[in-house]
Amino acid sequence: SLIGRLMFKLPEEMGLIAVAVRQTQGKGRGGNAWLSPVGCALSTLHISIPLHSNLGQRIPFIQHLVSLAVVEAVRSIPGYEDIELRVKWPNDIYYSDLMKLGGVLVNSTLIETTFHVLIGFGFNVNNSNPTICINDLIAKFNREEGTELKPLSADCLIARTVTVLERLIEVFQEKGPNGVLPQYYKYWVHSGKRVRLRGEDGPLAWIVGIDDFGYLQVHQEGKGVESVHPDGNSFDMLRNLIVPK
Numbered sequence: 001s002l003i004g005r006l007m008f009k010l011p012e013e014m015g016l017i018a019v020a021v022r023q024t025q026g027k028g029r030g031g032n033a034w035l036s037p038v039g040c041a042l043s044t045l046h047i048s049i050p051l052h053s054n055l056g057q058r059i060p061f062i063q064h065l066v067s068l069a070v071v072e073a074v075r076s077i078p079g080y081e082d083i084e085l086r087v088k089w090p091n092d093i094y095y096s097d098l099m100k101l102g103g104v105l106v107n108s109t110l111i112e113t114t115f116h117v118l119i120g121f122g123f124n125v126n127n128s129n130p131t132i133c134i135n136d137l138i139a140k141f142n143r144e145e146g147t148e149l150k151p152l153s154a155d156c157l158i159a160r161t162v163t164v165l166e167r168l169i170e171v172f173q174e175k176g177p178n179g180v181l182p183q184y185y186k187y188w189v190h191s192g193k194r195v196r197l198r199g200e201d202g203p204l205a206w207i208v209g210i211d212d213f214g215y216l217q218v219h220q221e222g223k224g225v226e227s228v229h230p231d232g233n234s235f236d237m238l239r240n241l242i243v244p245k
Helices: 004-007 061-074 134-145 152-175 180-187
Strands: 017-021 023-028 033-035 039-048 085-088 092-095 099-111 114-122 196-197 204-210 216-220 224-230 241-244
Touching: 004 099, 004 241, 023 134, 039 099, 039 241, 061 085, 061 092, 061 152, 085 180, 134 224, 180 204
Parallel strands: 196 241
Antiparallel strands: 017 039, 023 033, 039 114, 085 092, 092 099, 099 114, 196 204, 204 216, 216 224, 224 241
């Protein structure tokens, strides 16, 4: 990509972000295509993270910080705190636990002692198809609550996401995972959910949180808490299949 070629040619202190009106060759996790109609907020952001820093030692956490930043970009606006936008581990933005609104993809390259991280994020702002969009949620909230919240623009939300992300990274670098996890859990969809491990007939476990490296923690009766990772391409909430790492 253009931004991938540019990122090594810029001065270290200069940030770089690409904003697309629409995208024709988007990529998702596991090589999936990422379809991006007009009405989505689409960006690729380049950041540098020192290897010997809290986040540099826990690079998988970046996708969680970005997902949280997207949700916070909306829910930190006065009046918009109760819009049902949430994070789904490891890298999705959801309407409640019902429908996907967006996602995050992170690629990192370690050069000497610095991670160069390309963060792609996209979320549906104005387009009611194929699923639902943030402005639909706002209109729904207005109907149900008698409020008059204004629709939001993709540009505004991209700018807010980057601003929130910068703050989350600063907090993480200073305090580690515990600096951001309370905020993350406030918005995630998994609290108290049950999953089956290793297959549809596998043992039942309860989701308890994420560990210091961003992996999911589950509690299996008689076995205590263990960390697991997504089985294959994504943590499928419908099939509930995850495997120990």
